[in-house]
Amino acid sequence: MITRESHYLRAIFILFKKELASYFNSPIAYIFIGAFLIVGNWLFFKNFWILNQASLRGYFTLLPWLLLFLAPALTMRLWAEEKQIGTIEFLLTLPLTNWQAVLAKFIGALIFLMIALLLTITLPLTLWWLGPPDWGPIIGSYLGACFLGGAYLAIGLFVSSLTKNQIIAFIMSLAIGFLLFIVGEDFVIAGLPPGPAALAQFIGLGRRFSNIARGVVDSRDVIYYLSLIWFALWLNVKVLTGRKWQ
Amino acid sequence: MIEINQVIKTFGPVKALDGVSFSVRRGEVLGFLGPNGAGKTTTMKLICGFYEPAAGKITINGLDTVSQSLAVRRLIGYLPETVPLYQDMKVYEYLKFVAEIRDVEPDKFVSRLREVVEKCGLQKVVGKNIDELSKGFRQRVGLAQAIIHDPDILILDEPTTGLDPNQIGDIRDLIKQIGREKTVLLSTHILTEVQNTCDRVVIINHGRIVREGRPEELTSRLAAATVFYLKTPIAVAVATEQLLTGLSTVKEMRRVADEESGVVSYEIVAADETARQSIAETLVRAACPVLEFTKKTVSLETVFRELTT
Numbered sequence: 388m389i390t391r392e393s394h395y396l397r398a399i400f401i402l403f404k405k406e407l408a409s410y411f412n413s414p415i416a417y418i419f420i421g422a423f424l425i426v427g428n429w430l431f432f433k434n435f436w437i438l439n440q441a442s443l444r445g446y447f448t449l450l451p452w453l454l455l456f457l458a459p460a461l462t463m464r465l466w467a468e469e470k471q472i473g474t475i476e477f478l479l480t481l482p483l484t485n486w487q488a489v490l491a492k493f494i495g496a497l498i499f500l501m502i503a504l505l506l507t508i509t510l511p512l513t514l515w516w517l518g519p520p521d522w523g524p525i526i527g528s529y530l531g532a533c534f535l536g537g538a539y540l541a542i543g544l545f546v547s548s549l550t551k552n553q554i555i556a557f558i559m560s561l562a563i564g565f566l567l568f569i570v571g572e573d574f575v576i577a578g579l580p581p582g583p584a585a586l587a588q589f590i591g592l593g594r595r596f597s598n599i600a601r602g603v604v605d606s607r608d609v610i611y612y613l614s615l616i617w618f619a620l621w622l623n624v625k626v627l628t629g630r631k632w633q
Numbered sequence: 634m635i636e637i638n639q640v641i642k643t644f645g646p647v648k649a650l651d652g653v654s655f656s657v658r659r660g661e662v663l664g665f666l667g668p669n670g671a672g673k674t675t676t677m678k679l680i681c682g683f684y685e686p687a688a689g690k691i692t693i694n695g696l697d698t699v700s701q702s703l704a705v706r707r708l709i710g711y712l713p714e715t716v717p718l719y720q721d722m723k724v725y726e727y728l729k730f731v732a733e734i735r736d737v738e739p740d741k742f743v744s745r746l747r748e749v750v751e752k753c754g755l756q757k758v759v760g761k762n763i764d765e766l767s768k769g770f771r772q773r774v775g776l777a778q779a780i781i782h783d784p785d786i787l788i789l790d791e792p793t794t795g796l797d798p799n800q801i802g803d804i805r806d807l808i809k810q811i812g813r814e815k816t817v818l819l820s821t822h823i824l825t826e827v828q829n830t831c832d833r834v835v836i837i838n839h840g841r842i843v844r845e846g847r848p849e850e851l852t853s854r855l856a857a858a859t860v861f862y863l864k865t866p867i868a869v870a871v872a873t874e875q876l877l878t879g880l881s882t883v884k885e886m887r888r889v890a891d892e893e894s895g896v897v898s899y900e901i902v903a904a905d906e907t908a909r910q911s912i913a914e915t916l917v918r919a920a921c922p923v924l925e926f927t928k929k930t931v932s933l934e935t936v937f938r939e940l941t942t
Contacts, residue, residue: 398734401730401733401734402734405719405722405730408726409719409721409722412721412722413721472715472717472720473713473715473716473717474717474718474719475717476678476683476713476715476717477711477713477717477778479683480678480681480682480683480706480709480711480713481706481731481734481735482703482706482707482734482735482736483703483734484703630683630684
């Protein structure tokens with residue numbers, strides 16, 4: 388006897404499998420992973436050969452920016468393309484709830500991002516081969532990248548549901564992600580009065596990443612990321628339920 | 634089986650459906666006919682649970698399409714007008730995905746796939762990428778997708794558009810074959826399709842149902858006045874006219890455009906069917922040469938045009 392819960396998850400899993408496979412069926416996956424590896428390795432080995440320094444700091448400092456640009460590239464087509472070619476009509480008349488469809492697409496994008504991150508594991512392994520590194524910041528940075536990347540992906544997925552045009556989806560996701568990222572940075576906060584400054588600090592996506600990347604996993608930061616992801620996915624479900632796009 | 638009751642659907646200020654009611658009975662093939670933009674596709678999307686009605690109610694096997702949407706969707710196989718297929722998948726992968734998400738048991742999948750591939754004539758393309766397929770094959774994959782889980786109800790939105798005459802024939806045969814066991818709602822604006830494949834017809838225009846019935850019923854209703862065609866050589870034209878207008882059963886006789894030289898054509902409006910025999914007898918008795926004498930049949934096309942313009 389299949390329980391209701393396992394049935395719910397099974398449908399998500401089936402759609403998730405299809406979504407993940409479709410990344411690898413298109414050139415996007417290879418361009419994405421290629422860009423990720425080239426930038427990561429270049430930042431690492433530049434310091435390694437030129438400064439004779441083995442450090443991942445350069446890579447991890449740039450990682451939020453890398454994610455900012457690459458996450459919208461992963462999510463831009465997820466709904467926009469379904470609308471463009473009409474498959475959304477097929478997808479949303481399958482025995483699936485809107486939440487199941489949204490979750491499957493989100494998890495697909497997240498797992499793909501994690502695979503890309505995992506392929507840069509050679510860098511910390513190189514460090515390790517040279518001598519025992521400080522594992523805290525390394526694990527923290529990878530964890531933070533998953534949270535920050537997850538937030539960008541959830542935003543990008545939601546934005547993709549608003550349009551048929553993938554380019555618009557990309558630019559809008561990038562703009563929203565950039566805004567949420569930059570608003571918590573010191574040079575923005577310094578110019579704001581105390582009230583808005585506190586709010587900006589609270590919202591800022593990047594500040595929380597640097598907390599986790601230092602190896603300090605604060606439950607407030609984790610809850611913030613999870614709430615933001617949930618909120619973006621909830622908005623996405625609302626857009627789908629409205630069926631207002633035609 | 635499918636009950637549509639006083640359904641209204643609006644898109645902003647536009648009323649796409651304005652109080653549509655009809656039902657589809659178990660095991661029948663119902664043709665849903667109407668000009669473009671009449672509301673066919675909207676109705677089908679409502680039945681499949683893609684849209685929710687602004688007012689009114691749709692039930693399938695007693696299940697409500699809004700409050701029991703998922704249960705309803707499990708009963709249905711749906712081929713949308715746009716034939717939405719994922720371009721980057723292989724035919725086999727796509728059908729497997731649909732089968733899985735529609736809960737076809739894994740050990741039955743292979744036999745289902747074989748059956749559907751054979752029914753839809755996909756043997757040559759199962760291993761191909763969908764984006765390499767011709768329009769005809771895409772349509773068939775769309776149909777295969779709609780029947781792979783062996784649904785009780787099939788909703789097909791213009792299943793033969795863009796196909797060549799041979800392919801249209803194949804798809805029609807397939808629909809007829811499916812229609813023997815399943816309930817099929819099929820929309821079209823091709824009238825011969827309805828006459829060939831459907832048990833019953835519903836005609837929609839401007840978001841309202843304008844006529845409903847068996848194809849023969851619809852055509853016979855318009856054929857209330859019996860009309861005959863007659864062709865005679867021009868030499869006997871005057872005599873023929875005199876003979877026939879004298880008959881009590883003949884109400885009106887008018888000359889229509891001459892198609893051949895030396896031949897005149899008439900359209901004869903008669904009171905009833907008995908005129909057929911009396912006209913023939915009169916002409917034979919007078920030894921009047923008749924080149925052609927036929928009863929004019931009213932096509933569904935005429936019915937359609939009368940109702941939707």
